[in-house]
Amino acid sequence: MNNPQLNESGELQHLLTTEGLPAPILLKILDTAESFVGVTERDIKKVPLLRGKSIFNLFFEPSTRTRTTFEIAAKRLSADVVNLNIAVSSQSKGETMLDTVNNLSAMHADMFIVRHSQSGAAHLIARHVRPEIHVINAGDGRHAHPTQALLDMFTIRRYKCDFHNLRVAIVGDILHSRVARSQIHALTTLGVPEVRVISPKTLLPSKVERLGVHVYHDMEQGLKDVDVLLMLRLQNERMLSARLPSAEEYFKHYGLTQEKLALAKHDAIVMHPGPMNRGIEIDSAVADGKQSVILPQVTFGIAVRMAVMTILAGN
């Protein structure tokens, strides 16, 4: 089955998921992002690469954070950006998702950045756009959030250099997390020898071990000798749907505190895709502590997205 993300020459045509992308492609994105970090650090944070290109943010699921990062990244590439919060406009008039996409394509869009509450939305759009248009998945349901995983990999490489001798733990609601799925695929592809997921049974998907992870229900066991801690956000919905009793009990067993962090390696780094629920999945002391690299993640996120857009536009 041919990979819908790659064109006939094996180059990236769309970025829909980290699953199925060969390591060289992932590494190229990380390497290119290195150069963009430098750009974000100087006064003129722009380069003229995507001048004249139109990038449309198609957010069927609202998100100010992610949309803003993509917008900043696109503008730093000198592209023209159009933001569409579809939830509010045409969808309510009964226009189908593909009708919206077709209308926008007719406006000479070069790239669509899509966020949707349903898994597979970005794949569907990528199947239906004209060949010149590139699609970036900014999050589809529970399925994937590839740019988040890539910026997480970039961050890990920055602080830990070599993927090949790391123990990485992903903590939290794996079942509902597109970030976790994308992280797992990226970590295993890049050669991380041990990927752990730490979660209560009600928040783990079926047969998750088949993705190449070790499952832990006990956080203290799971964090032993870990080099990288990837924390996930806990949605309030989980209590309402009878998967968890309360945020307090969750914090007691799965929240990251100084004491639990001490079980990991002394130079372990703590990451979080944001926004954080302080006191639920992570303690403020840890979030603001010296092992936390949560703020640098945000900066790297812009550089990584610039790299993704550049590589797609150039293929």
Place this chain on the structure above:
Amino acid sequence: MNLPDAEQLLVDLTERMRPDVTKNTVLVGIYTGGAWLAERLHQDLKCILPLGALDVSFYRDDFREIGLHPQVKPSDIPFEVEGRHIILIDDVLYTGRTIRAAINELFDYGRPASIRLAALVDRGEREMPIAANYVGADIILPEDKMLALERGNDGRLSLSLYDKVSPEK
């Protein structure tokens, strides 16, 4: 075809530049050949201010045709460009498009007081109104050949000729 000795050309170039280099001069080499040359020049000309290096991939004019260059490295400009006298260094000056990109990139770092250009080899065939201030040698080459600078394991520089590969895209 007999290519000149790059080391000898470097010596000639260094001497041509020496009279104009002061303690306020900044050298910026263009990856990769220009950066190697800039390292040697920085040393031989006893420059005080730190050395800069530029990757012009993000400023090239052929992105739409051939996409991103396979090896992109971060540029390194460890000084304020504002008000500086900069000498840009490249190995082979040809169409002038690389220099155009380098100048645009430098201006995104700040407003320099002046930019001069030093090239080890000038092979003519300019497509931009650009000239070098300092040149090692002028060489005429066949249109289907590209000239490249190489650096051996011992650090010794040499010139080599290879066939031009036309862009596929």
Place this chain on the structure above:
Amino acid sequence: MRIFIKNGRVIDPRNGIDAVNNIYIVAGKIVAIGTEPDSFQANHIIDAKGLVVCPGLVDLSVRLREPGLEYKATLESEMRAAVAGGVTSLACPPDTDPPLDEPGLVEMLKHRAKNLNQAHVYPIGALTQGLKGERLTEMAELQDAGCVAFSQSDKLLLDTRVMMQAMQYASTFGFRVWLRPEDASIADSGVAHDGEVATRLGLPAIPVCAETIALSKIVLIARETGAKVHLCRVSSAEGVAMVRAARQQGLPITCDVAANHIHLSEMDISFFDSNCHLVPPLRGISDRDALRAGLVDGTIDAVCSDHAPVDEDAKLLPFGESEAGATGLELLLSLILKWAEEINIPLAVAVAKITSEPAKILGVKAGDLSVGTAADLCIFDPGQHWRVEAPILKSQGKNTPFLDMELQGKVKYTLADGIIVYED
């Protein structure tokens, strides 16, 4: 009308026939097989050399989308699709709009279908009013109007007490109750089988226990009430095992499987192909293999198409939002033949699964070629390849996982009541 079908390989599983023979039809009935009747003069001769002549197919689940859902398909288009697929008797579930919970609606549907003079339509009546799962329908009235069984279709019963009382009431009259075994609260908003594929694709999932828990509930209530129960669309290995065990303990329960489920699994969803969004979901490969084994050993009595034409817009949506269902009338024969060939079983055994066995479940006179019965026949070329393409399908629904694939087995003629209602 006097029709002579000559030299066909006649396969009639109920009467144990599989041999080349001639069939004679007069005034809509089969008057003889083998020996030509005295002074028989054919109006029409069909040379069935190299073809199979079997009873018209009996399909246990065909959504005609009338009344109410005509933007998806019409009675005309779907009845044409039925005979193109060799189907001469079909049961349609009550999930129309409004649901088939009133005798008037049932009569109108039967009347409309009868006037088209194609396949015989056997409506399945709603078990509860509006399919809401609260109050019982007038099952006796509905049976008088023509319903052969009662079902909730895909509107699962939430209240166990209602299920028990509905089955008890049906049992009073000896009515059949058809139920799809799935526990609504466990299935929740799931759209795919709870396994590796749903985990990778991030799709809300339906675990196997949604089927087994509901199945055990239905079996226990059936035992308790003595109701005649038919299980619709078993989908899992454990489900098949439970049916096998219940039968071994003497419970006269029947079950069917959808044709797509004997070939496909969760793997076929691939990159979110909404044509594989089906109810029940396509499960794991071991489940599929258990369904196939269940068909062989007779635990699963029959195969149906579970025909559900869906308009293109409703499929061109992200997987979870897309409407579930596949068009299937025109693929039923080919898919059964494909299964038979893959596991190397006699053609007659396969044909039984779509003729005599489903007819028994429906409790109607159909599914065999006995002399004196209505001449409902399907004449097909078992070796002919055809490509499943949208313009070829007569159904308004082009939604099938087998789209653009090549299948084997083509219907050449379909006869209903002795009239040629389809010719290739």
